Amino acid sequence: MSPRSTNRRGQRNRTPAKVRRLDAGQAIVVVALALVALLAILGLAIDIGYLRYTKRKLQTAADAAAMAGAAELSHGDVTSGAKADSAANGFTDGSSGATVTVNNPPKSGQHVGDSKYVETIVAKTTPTFFAKAFGVNSIALQARAVAHLGSGNNCIFALDPTASAALSVDALASISSQCGIVVESSSNSALSCSLLASISASSIGVVGGVQKFLCSITPQPITGINAPTPNDPLAYLPKPSVGSCTFSSQRVYTSSTSPASKPTTLSPGVYCGGISVQAGAYVIFNPGTYILTSSSGKNPTGGLTVDVGSSISTNTATSPFGVMFYNYGPVGAITFNFTSFSSGSQVNLSAPATGTYQGMLFFQDPQDTSAAQIIGSSSFNTALQGSYYLPTASVVFAFDGNVKYDILVADKIRFAYLTFSQGTFSSSGFNNDYSSLSTGSPVRGNGVLDE
Numbered sequence: 001m002s003p004r005s006t007n008r009r010g011q012r013n014r015t016p017a018k019v020r021r022l023d024a025g026q027a028i029v030v031v032a033l034a035l036v037a038l039l040a041i042l043g044l045a046i047d048i049g050y051l052r053y054t055k056r057k058l059q060t061a062a063d064a065a066a067m068a069g070a071a072e073l074s075h076g077d078v079t080s081g082a083k084a085d086s087a088a089n090g091f092t093d094g095s096s097g098a099t100v101t102v103n104n105p106p107k108s109g110q111h112v113g114d115s116k117y118v119e120t121i122v123a124k125t126t127p128t129f130f131a132k133a134f135g136v137n138s139i140a141l142q143a144r145a146v147a148h149l150g151s152g153n154n155c156i157f158a159l160d161p162t163a164s165a166a167l168s169v170d171a172l173a174s175i176s177s178q179c180g181i182v183v184e185s186s187s188n189s190a191l192s193c194s195l196l197a198s199i200s201a202s203s204i205g206v207v208g209g210v211q212k213f214l215c216s217i218t219p220q221p222i223t224g225i226n227a228p229t230p231n232d233p234l235a236y237l238p239k240p241s242v243g244s245c246t247f248s249s250q251r252v253y254t255s256s257t258s259p260a261s262k263p264t265t266l267s268p269g270v271y272c273g274g275i276s277v278q279a280g281a282y283v284i285f286n287p288g289t290y291i292l293t294s295s296s297g298k299n300p301t302g303g304l305t306v307d308v309g310s311s312i313s314t315n316t317a318t319s320p321f322g323v324m325f326y327n328y329g330p331v332g333a334i335t336f337n338f339t340s341f342s343s344g345s346q347v348n349l350s351a352p353a354t355g356t357y358q359g360m361l362f363f364q365d366p367q368d369t370s371a372a373q374i375i376g377s378s379s380f381n382t383a384l385q386g387s388y389y390l391p392t393a394s395v396v397f398a399f400d401g402n403v404k405y406d407i408l409v410a411d412k413i414r415f416a417y418l419t420f421s422q423g424t425f426s427s428s429g430f431n432n433d434y435s436s437l438s439t440g441s442p443v444r445g446n447g448v449l450d451e
Contacts (some may be wrong), residue, residue, distance in 0.1 A: 050126075051126060051128075051139060051141065054124065054126050054141055055141050055143065057089070057090055057091075058091065058122050058123070058124060058141055058142065058143035059143040059145070060089055061085075061086045061089035061090060061091045061100075061122045061143070062086070062120050062121065062122040062143040062144055062145040063145045063147075063449055064085040064086065064088070064089050065082040065083065065085050065086040065089075065100060065102070065120040065122065065145070066082065066118050066119065066120040066145035066146055066147035066449065067085070067145075067147045067449060068081045068082050068084065068085035069081055069082030069085075069102055069104065069118035069120060069147065070117070070118045070147040070148050070149045071149060071444070073104070073116070073118065073149045073444070076236075078102060078104045078118055079102045079104075082100070082102045082118065082120050083100050083102065086100045086120070086122055087100075091122050091124060096124075097124050097125045098122065098123065098124045099121075099122070099123045099124075100120065100121075100122050100123075101120065101121040101122075101123075102118065102119070102120050103118070103119040103120075103121075104117070104118045104119070105117060105119075106118070106119035106146055107119060108144075109144075109146055109451050110450075110451065111146055111148075111450065111451070116148050116149070116438075116439055117146055117147065117148045117450065118146065118147055118148070119144065119145070119146045119451075120144070120145050120146075121142055121143070121144045122142065122143050123140065123141065123142035123143075124140075124141055124142075125138050125139070125140050125141075126138060126139055126140075126141050144451070145449060145451065146449070146450045146451035147449050147450060148450055149439070149440075149444050149445070152233065152441050152443035152444055152445035153179055153180050153202065153203070153445060154179055154180035154181065154182050154203070154205075154233070154443060155177065155178075155179035155180065155405075155406070155407040155408070155430050155432060155441070155443065156175075156177060156179070156180070156181040156182070156201070156407075156408050156409075156413070156430060157181075157182050157184070157232075157233060157408070157409040157410075157443075158182070158183045158184060158185065158190075158410065158411070158412060158413050159184050159231060159232055159391055159409065159410065159411050160184065160185050160411045160412050161184055161185060161186060161207075161227070161231070162185055162186055162187060163185050163187060163190070163411075163412055164185070164187045164188075164189045164190070164192070165187075165189060165190075165191075165192040165211075165412070165414075166183055166184070166185035166187065166190050166191070166411075166412050166413070167181070167183045167185075167190070167191050167192070167412070167413045167414075167415075168191075168192040168193075168194070168413070168414050168415070169192070169193045169194060169197040169198075169199060169215065169414075169415045170194055170197060170414070170415065170416050170417040170426075171194040171195040171196055171197055171417060172195070172196050172197060172417045172426055173194075173197050173398070173415050173416060173417040173426045173427075173428070174197065174198045174199070174200075174415075174426060174427050174428070175198070175199045175200065175201065175415050175428045175429075175430075176200050176201075176400075176427070176428070176429050176430070177200065177201040177202065177429070177430035178201075178202060178430060178431055178432045179201070179202050179430060179432040180201055180202050180203035180204065180205065181199070181201045181203070181204045181205070182205050182206075182228060183204075183205070183206040183207065183208070184207050184227055184228065184231055185206075185207060185208050186207050186208040186227075187208045187209070188208055188209040188211070189208070189209060189210070189211035190206050190207060190208035190209060190210070191204075191206050191208075191209075191210045191211070191212075191221060192210075192211045192212070193210070193211070193212040193213070193215035193217060194212075194213060194215060195213055195214050195215070196214060196215070197215045197216075197415075197417075198215065198216040198217070198218075199215070199216070199217045199218070200216075200218045201218075201219075201430075203219065203222075204217065204219065204220075204221040204222065205221070205222050205225040206221050206222070206223045206224075206225065207223075207224070207225055207226070207227050208223065208224075209223050209224075210223060232391055232409070233409060233443045233444065234360075234387070234389050234391070234409055234442060234443065235391070236444075237356075237357070237360065237363065237389075237442075238356065239326075239365060240289055240291060240326045240357075240363075242270060242291055242293060242328050243270055243291075244270065245270050245271075245272035245293070246269030246270045246271065246272075247269070247270075247271050247272060247273065248272050248273070248295070249272065249273045249295055250271075250273030250274050250275070250276060250295055250301040250302075251266075251271055251273070251274075251275050251276070252276045252278065253275075253276070253277050253278065253281040253282075253283050253310075254278045254279075254280065254281050255278070255279060255280025255281055257281070258277075258281040258282055258283055259280065259281070259282065260280075260282040260311060263282035263283060263284050263311075264281075264282070264283050264284070265283075265284045265285075265286060265315065266283060266284070266285050266286065266290070267286045267288065268286065268287075268288030268289050268290055268323075269290070269291070270291045270293060271290060271291065271292050271293070272293045272294070272295050272296075273293075273294070273295030273300075273301045273302060274292045274293075274294075274295075274301055274302040274303045274304060274305070274332045275290070275292065275303075275304050275305070276301075276304075276305045276307075277305065277306045277307065277310045277312055278307045278310060279307050279308055279309035279310055280309055280310065281310045281311070282310070282311040282312070282345075283310075283311070283312045283313075284312070284313055284314075284315050285312065285313070285314055285315060285323045285349070286315045286318060286323075287314070287315065287318050287319075287320065287321045287322055287323060287352070288323065288324075289323075289324045289325075289326055289357065290304075290323060290324070290325045290326065291326045291328055292304055292325060292326065292327045292328060292329075292332060293328045293329070294328075294329060294330060294331035294332055300331045300332075301331070301332060302327070302329055302330075302331045302332020302368075302370075303327055303329070303331075303332025303333045303334060303335065303370060304325050304327065304332075304334050304335065304362075305333075305335045305337075306335070306336050306337060306347060307337050308337050309345050310345055310347075311345045311346050311347065312346075312347055312348070312349065313346065313347075313348040313349070314348065314349050314350045316350075320352065320353060320354050320355075321350065321352075321353075322350050322351050322352030322353055322354075322358075323349060323350070323351070323352070323361070324351060324352060324357045324360050324361060324362075324363060324386075325361065325362050325363070326363045326364075326365070327362070327363070327364040327365060327368055327370075327390075328365045328367075328368065329364070329365055329367055329368025329370060330365075330367050330368045330369075330370075331368075331370065332368070332370055333368075333370035333371055333372050333373070333393070334362050334364060334372040334373075334374070334388075334390065335372065335373045336373060336374045336375055336376060336382075336384070336399075337373070337375055345381065346381035346382070347376060347381065347382045347383065347384065348381075348382075348383045349361060349383070349384050349385070349386070350383075350385045350386065351385060351386025351387065353436050353437055353438070354438060358437050358438065358439065358442070359386055359387050359405070359407070359434070359437050359441065359442040360386060360387050360389060360442060361384060361385065361386025361387055361388060362386070362387070362388045362389060362390065363387075363389050364389065364390040364391070364392075364393055366391050366392045367392075368392070368393070369392045369393055369411075370393060371393055371394045371395070371396070372388075372390050372393050372394070372395045372396070372410070373395070373396045373397075374388060374395065374396070374397050374398075374399050375396075375397075375398050375399060375416075375418065375425050376398075376399045376401055376425070377399065377400050377401060377423075377425060377427070378400065378401045378402040379423070380423065382399065382401045383401040383402055383403050384399060384401055384403065384406065385401075385403035385404060385405065385406065386405075386406065386407075387406070387407035387408075387409065387442050387443075388406070388407065388408045388409070388410070389407075389409045389410075390409070390410045390411070391409060391410065391411060392411050393410055393411055394410065394411060394412040394413075394414070395408065395410040395412070395413050395414070396414050396416050397413060397414065397415055397416065397428055398415065398416045398417070398418055398425040398426060398427070398428055399425075399428055399429075400427040400428055400429035401429075403431060404431055404433040404434075404435070404436060405430075405431050405432055405433050405434050405437075405441070406430050406431060407430075407441070407442065407443060408430070409443075415428050
């Protein structure tokens with residue numbers, strides 16, 4: 001046997017094989033430590049990814065809940081509506097560690113205390129996987145959203161569920177609307193359009209069908225739509241309280257009792273017997289709600305009648321200006337006849353821009369089925385800005401006044417072609433500039449996210 005080699009210090013030299021074995025042992029230790037670190041990083045990445053995924057789902061649920069809650073602002077079912085949509089998106093209040101908080105008005109953010117907004121907070125304690133090795137068993141996550149109720153895109157509604165010609169257009173008459181039309185009748189002829197008539201709107205939806213003869217309709221109506229829910233888009237409005245009579249009989253104004261040189265100024269109140277403004281009379285309405293009820297006796301009267309050649313206007317000197325006529329009935333209608341340009345008369349009424357009844361000009365109680373007539377034109381100095389809400393009444397309509405917005409909701413609607421000695425009324429126009437109203441159109445749409 002040959003002697004082992006030694007170095008100059010007397011140490012034995014390691015053979016190459018032994019060196020390799022020592023290096024391999026060190027490498028295994030390094031790799032093992034690296035694998036532990038790599039697995040820890042991978043585990044944390046999985047945990048973080050899962051937490052981010054859960055956070056996104058929470059935000060989706062919070063957004064949906066806020067929009068659903070806002071959509072219910074008009075119907076008083078904010079909390080249950082919001083929680084139902086959160087549940088539909090995977091987070092049920094009180095289940096599997098999830099909580100859903102609904103605040104109307106919001107308790108934080110830029111809309112604190114504003115009842116037009118809904119705040120939702122969806123929270124869940126989420127378990128971890130690999131982070132448990134570091135003592136982190138769960139992490140509390142939450143998402144928040146705030147939404148308000150946006151304006152609806154429709155402004156003409158025929159509510160009758162079964163009538164033929166629930167919305168009809170006379171021969172030669174025309175409708176031009178910057179917003180949509182909804183006809184809720186299931187009849188095959190729910191929408192009827194006669195010879196050389198025309199309809200132009202942003203959209204047209206009909207539960208039933210369309211009957212037309214040489215009539216232009218743009219765009220093509222969508223038939224067979226589902227009946228809207230709720231069927232009456234303004235049903236959320238509370239009815240004004242009807243107290244005792246301010247006036248116990250019909251108030252009649254004529255050219256002799258209320259001439260243009262000395263107009264009568266009226267104030268809000270309960271007008272038992274209604275109001276009649278006759279030819280040559282001039283009446284100014286102070287801001288507020290005018291309640292029109294029927295008078296007693298054998299020949300009861302009621303409603304609001306504005307005749308040919310008369311003048312009425314909203315008093316704009318008092319702020320906030322704007323009037324609403326609540327026709328309680330059950331006798332009497334809202335009747336606006338055409339006005340005579342040649343006599344210098346005018347009809348100029350605007351709905352309130354603030355408050356519960358903002359945007360509402362005429363509000364006829366469902367118990368009053370008296371047919372209404374609204375006729376006028378900017379050429380004849382007629383401006384009726386607001387919503388015409390007559391849910392159980394038929395309405396004859398031919399009005400294209402120069403107004404920022406107008407909305408018509410009635411049981412049945414006839415867009416008329418009418419010829420008188422003073423002129424022809426055949427065009428009906430609808431506008432949708434709701435910028436003067438703090439909450440937009442009285443016809444509510446969907447919830448709109450803000451935060």
